[in-house]
Amino acid sequence: MDSFIQVRRDLHKIPELGYQEYKTQKYLLAYLKNLPQENLEIRTWKTGIFVKIKGQSPRKTIGYRADMDGLPITEETGYEFTSEHAGQMHACGHDFHMTIALGLITHFAQHPVMDDLVFMFQPAEEGPGGAEPMLRTDIMKEWKPDLVLALHIAPEYPVGTIATKEGLLFANTSELYIDLKGKGGHAAYPHLTNDMIVAACSLVTQLQTIVARNVDPLDSAVVTVGKITGGTVQNIIAENARIEGTIRTLSPESMIKVKRRLEAIVNGIEVGYECKASIDYGAMYHQVYNESTLTKEFMEFVSRMNEVELVECKEAMTGEDFGYMLKEIPGLMFWLGVSSEYGLHHSKLKPNERAIETAIALLIRYIEYKGKE
Numbered sequence: 001m002d003s004f005i006q007v008r009r010d011l012h013k014i015p016e017l018g019y020q021e022y023k024t025q026k027y028l029l030a031y032l033k034n035l036p037q038e039n040l041e042i043r044t045w046k047t048g049i050f051v052k053i054k055g056q057s058p059r060k061t062i063g064y065r066a067d068m069d070g071l072p073i074t075e076e077t078g079y080e081f082t083s084e085h086a087g088q089m090h091a092c093g094h095d096f097h098m099t100i101a102l103g104l105i106t107h108f109a110q111h112p113v114m115d116d117l118v119f120m121f122q123p124a125e126e127g128p129g130g131a132e133p134m135l136r137t138d139i140m141k142e143w144k145p146d147l148v149l150a151l152h153i154a155p156e157y158p159v160g161t162i163a164t165k166e167g168l169l170f171a172n173t174s175e176l177y178i179d180l181k182g183k184g185g186h187a188a189y190p191h192l193t194n195d196m197i198v199a200a201c202s203l204v205t206q207l208q209t210i211v212a213r214n215v216d217p218l219d220s221a222v223v224t225v226g227k228i229t230g231g232t233v234q235n236i237i238a239e240n241a242r243i244e245g246t247i248r249t250l251s252p253e254s255m256i257k258v259k260r261r262l263e264a265i266v267n268g269i270e271v272g273y274e275c276k277a278s279i280d281y282g283a284m285y286h287q288v289y290n291e292s293t294l295t296k297e298f299m300e301f302v303s304r305m306n307e308v309e310l311v312e313c314k315e316a317m318t319g320e321d322f323g324y325m326l327k328e329i330p331g332l333m334f335w336l337g338v339s340s341e342y343g344l345h346h347s348k349l350k351p352n353e354r355a356i357e358t359a360i361a362l363l364i365r366y367i368e369y370k371g372k373e
């Protein structure tokens, strides 16, 4: 198992943003080429990789997806194996997800398995999204799994915990980019300008009313602004401002309603501040919806294992483009407890590496169990 911890550390050092996972792909390919090749077929797609393992007497194909990209975060973990890429970090556990996939491939490249297995190393989960285009590839059409699995690390659960639920697990998401253009000028002559800093501040405040006043309190939604930029220097009134954020809803219908309300507010800003505004929704992810029968069966399987504790969790407002795979292929995603004081997307996230072994052991047994059906 120490070798997989080393793999995780190697991957942790080289985080790359969506569709720039060149070093990561190279590392994974070099690792895969060192495995016994008899039952293995490897194909690449952009910066992603498909790996097929031939089963002994396949009645179905089991898919497993691992995302590959890091985030634009400056790491502050203090790790000896800290990110070598300034301003980029594996702060969402994709180094774990890939290592666990390699652990499974390593095992099944050397031990017989009944069903065919297809592993997908997927770029750009954090954006702009790699799952949907990967689904449309000819490789995927040829190797399409009959069921598909994925996991996500969960800092809030102790190592040894597996958490999931039937139905909705992760929210619908949409990125949000709003550009405001007004009239800049001298800081001493505000009456001759349309200040986009003031417009942006007002817009951010008004956006908070969507969840507070337009979404049914028994439904749930999130409108988060994560970044504001604008202006040039302290004594010039800003001509431009940009707001970047994300919208989360529990249903695709609520997403449409939230966006209609948001557009009305942005129109109001245009009128009120005599400026121009443009909205770009960027990448949108379909909800992660766990297929009922498979999830029930998986949860029963996990609850029978002494080494792990099963938690039936609530849905979360996180997003995952794995939702697109689950829209077309029955399957499920689950949370893997990694016990970190700091959460996902935090510069100090330190997932406990013992969870790698938990996940590999669990999934080997589950895949073997599915082969006996």
Ligand SMILES: CC(=O)N[C@@H](CCC[C@H](N)C(=O)O)C(=O)O
Binding pocket: 092, 125, 126, 127, 152, 173, 174, 175, 245, 246, 247, 283, 285, 317, 318, 319, 320, 344
């Ligand atoms: C598990 C997780 O943290 N996923 C990301 C997905 C990002 C989707 C997209 N870039 C957006 O911000 O809407 C998340 O932030 O939930």
